[in-house]
Amino acid sequence: MFEASGLTVRAGGAILLNDVSVQLPAGQISVILGPNGAGKSTLFGCLSGLLTPDEGAALWDGQNVAAMDAKSRAQRIGLLPQSAAIYWDINVRELVALGRYPFSGVSSKQEDDACIDAAMAATDCAQFSGRRVRSLSGGERARVLLARVLAGRPQWLLADEPLAGLDPRYQMQILRQIRSLAATGTGVALVLHDLTQAARVADHIVLLHQGRVFANGLARDVLTAANMKAVYDIACAIYDDEAGQIAIIPRG
Numbered sequence: 001m002f003e004a005s006g007l008t009v010r011a012g013g014a015i016l017l018n019d020v021s022v023q024l025p026a027g028q029i030s031v032i033l034g035p036n037g038a039g040k041s042t043l044f045g046c047l048s049g050l051l052t053p054d055e056g057a058a059l060w061d062g063q064n065v066a067a068m069d070a071k072s073r074a075q076r077i078g079l080l081p082q083s084a085a086i087y088w089d090i091n092v093r094e095l096v097a098l099g100r101y102p103f104s105g106v107s108s109k110q111e112d113d114a115c116i117d118a119a120m121a122a123t124d125c126a127q128f129s130g131r132r133v134r135s136l137s138g139g140e141r142a143r144v145l146l147a148r149v150l151a152g153r154p155q156w157l158l159a160d161e162p163l164a165g166l167d168p169r170y171q172m173q174i175l176r177q178i179r180s181l182a183a184t185g186t187g188v189a190l191v192l193h194d195l196t197q198a199a200r201v202a203d204h205i206v207l208l209h210q211g212r213v214f215a216n217g218l219a220r221d222v223l224t225a226a227n228m229k230a231v232y233d234i235a236c237a238i239y240d241d242e243a244g245q246i247a248i249i250p251r252g
């Protein structure tokens with residue numbers, strides 16, 4: 001269980017998170033939604049231990065993440081940041097292999113190679129193995145960056161917009177992979193912007209607005225027309241699809 005307990009983050013005279021408390025169970029997919037600037041990436045900063053909140057704490061099974069040893073935190077929590085910037089023009093396999101860095105000295109080359117190969121297969125990146133990362137398209141890079149995180153076999157995956165730039169086929173493939181990770185007990189939290197994708201994949205949704213939790217629960221209860229109007233200031237049509245899930249169509 002991951003828990004945000006009363007997280008408050010302030011910067012530059014603004015309150016980025018304001019007393020945010022949520023529980024994110026392992027083995028489930030939690031989707032964090034909210035408008036631009038709502039505080040989603042700031043929340044991931046706190047959950048990953050990269051950002052120390054001014055008040056409150058991110059707790060993993062009761063342990064304060066900010067106080068964890070950095071190496072063991074990196075071995076357990078895989079963070080896919082929102083920015084897809086790549087600063088070194090190394091080859092794709094080398095970049096994915098960086099996901100094994102927290103395990104240097106504790107994992108064998110054979111184990112590292114198996115993790116790298118599996119992550120590249122899961123994201124369909126093996127075909128680019130020897131390519132320079134800067135020669136890849138935006139969607140290809142996004143998959144490679146996800147592969148780097150998966151190569152670390154995290155117990156918790158925090159992925160900030162993992163579907164950004166992916167075509168519909170790869171969106172579905174990556175969501176299938178993420179679902180199967182959760183089914184094996186991995187904790188998963190995703191920031192998404194596509195409301196229908198969020199409804200499809202989420203076990204539960206946390207809707208942030210202006211640094212606060214506006215709603216938290218099942219997709220059907222959170223993604224209501226009234227909540228979408230209040231948070232995004234948009235009108236939405238909400239349909240039941242043939243699979244018994246909801247589709248949310250912004251109408252303007």
Ligand SMILES: Nc1ncnc2c1ncn2[C@@H]1O[C@H](COP(=O)(O)OP(=O)(O)OP(=O)(O)O)[C@@H](O)[C@H]1O
Nearest residue numbers: 011012014016034035036037038039040041042043
């Ligand atoms: N150092 C800072 N000083 C002032 N405001 C900041 C600072 N850092 C971040 N912010 C603001 O905090 C808010 C939350 O940022 P955050 O990146 O968490 O939003 P987000 O929900 O992830 O947005 P997006 O959907 O655009 O990625 C934004 O309005 C941002 O401008």
